Amino acid sequence: MEVQEVLKLADDIIFSQTGKHLDNLQEGILRGTWQRQKYPEIAKTCYRSEAHVKKVASKLWKLLSETLGEDINQSNFRYTVERWQLSIVSSHFGDNAQVGKFKVCGNNPESLETPNLKKQNQETSSKTQPKQRLDLSDTPEPNLFYNRTSELTTLNGLSGIGKTALTLQLIPEIQHEFDYIIYRSLRNCPTLKTLQTNLIKFVSQQQEIELPSLIEHLRSSRCLIILDDLQTIFTPRQLAGHYQPGYENYGTFFKQLAESSHNSCLILLSWEKPREIAALEGENRPCKSLQLNGLGAEAGEIFREKRLAEEEKWSQLIDLYRGNPLWLNIIATMIQDLFGGSVSEFLSYDTLFLGDLESLLHQQCDRLSESEKQVISWLASEAEPVEISKISANLELSPSALLQAVQSLGRRLLIEKVKQGEKTLFTLQPVFIEYVKNQFLKVG
Ligand SMILES: Nc1ncnc2c1ncn2[C@@H]1O[C@H](COP(=O)(O)OP(=O)(O)OP(=O)(O)O)[C@@H](O)[C@H]1O
Ligand SMILES: [Mg+2]
Secondary structure, eight states, X not given: OOHHHHHHHHHHHHHHHHXXXXXXXXXXXXXXXXXXXXXXXXXXXXXXXXXXXXXHHHHHHHHHHHHHTSOOOTTTHHHHHHHOOOEEOOSOOSTTOOOOOXXXXXXXXXXXXXXXXXXXXXXHHHHSOSOOOOOOTXXXXXXXXXXXXXXXXXXXXXXXXXXXXXXXXXXXXXXXGOSEEEEEEOTTOOOHHHHHHHHHHHHTTTSSSOOSXXXXXXXXXXXXXXXXXXXXXXXXXXSTTOBOTTOTHHHHHHHHHHHSOOSOEXXXXXXXXOHHHHHHOOTTSSEEEXXXXXXXXXXXXXXXXXXXXXXXXHHHHHHHTTTOHHHHHHXXXXXXXXXXXXXXXXXXXXXXXXXXXXXXXXXXXXXXXXXXXXXXXXXXXXXXXXXXXXXXXHSOOOHHHHHHHXXXXXXXXXXXXXEETTEEEEXXXXXXXHHHHHTHHHHO
């Protein structure tokens, strides 16, 4: 986009909102910002003091942000304009069109139009010039964190379900929206200080001044930070989501990122959902949680690749192993090694074979508290899903200890909830039933 087009666009937006055109200084600010100048440079070019330029700029960003419904500032103005095509949504396409709202459209705006609309647009644009007018009001809401500022997303799910794979898949699709994308695994339990120093080092490498704190970097640039394997900073053998001693400040940090204004996004990948996230998430809040469940029929591709036979039985396998791609890979290898690829032979045994899965399940179950172990041991002996009151009647746990244990197992996604009319029942996945029978009951 040429700077003149940008100025024309901004002028249209401001005019629609205030009835006034951009003045020289406002134009100078936008022109300078587009050309990646900082305020001191813009001030020189416009023959004004830096303080005055900053004051006018701040009002201008505020106005643009309010009109566009998104945080716009000096550091994100250019890529926001590049990323977005702004369109005026109105019921008519005539010259007297009223400005309704501005909406985001994808990289290829034409692909979002209906054929009728496209025709209407062509007619309109041949008369007027050269503004693009699209009705995008039916565009579905963007997924996950697309086109949102200041967002924190937790992706939690069992080991092997595909959290890391999904996130890595997402990066190429969204990378143009960010100045920096940083992926860090917390596998080696870095302290918050170590992590922050490391992140600041990365984001400040191309900047003139090093800002004092990470949050200020997250304000001045649009960063996507992905923190994987978050569960390693939680204490094992306690209820889910308790930070290890010395790591509690991570909770404060996440809360700060969720509550303060900045232009960046944080994605947390974890087996356990952090407890403060539950209190911060909500429909209109900047904190979201996505529980990653297994694959459906498409998991058959894993079996195809492993050359398993009897395709008609594959869905049974996918269901038993709840579509967990890692588990399905392990099981498919076992079926190939032991049964020459015959799924029916594998399924003909009464027990569910775990094989190499056992050590993976052990890593997860080893993190459980004593009360959680009691609950899943008892659940493993029940053939059908049960109500909490029934669990309570059979275990020597106080009501509050039992509720906490069930809630915590839910946060680890180790128990399944089943709705039966008004009632909520609880059960274990078949794989965990088998594991628990082999382990806890054997020991007990
Ligand atoms: N959609 C998918 N289709 C096929 N294979 C997949 C898919 N998603 C993940 N996998 C494979 O499943 C395995 C586990 O995925 P991944 O490592 O992303 O799980 P994870 O949830 O991050 O596990 P952990 O919490 O233990 O790190 C990997 O080998 C990955 O390639
Ligand atoms: Mg992972």
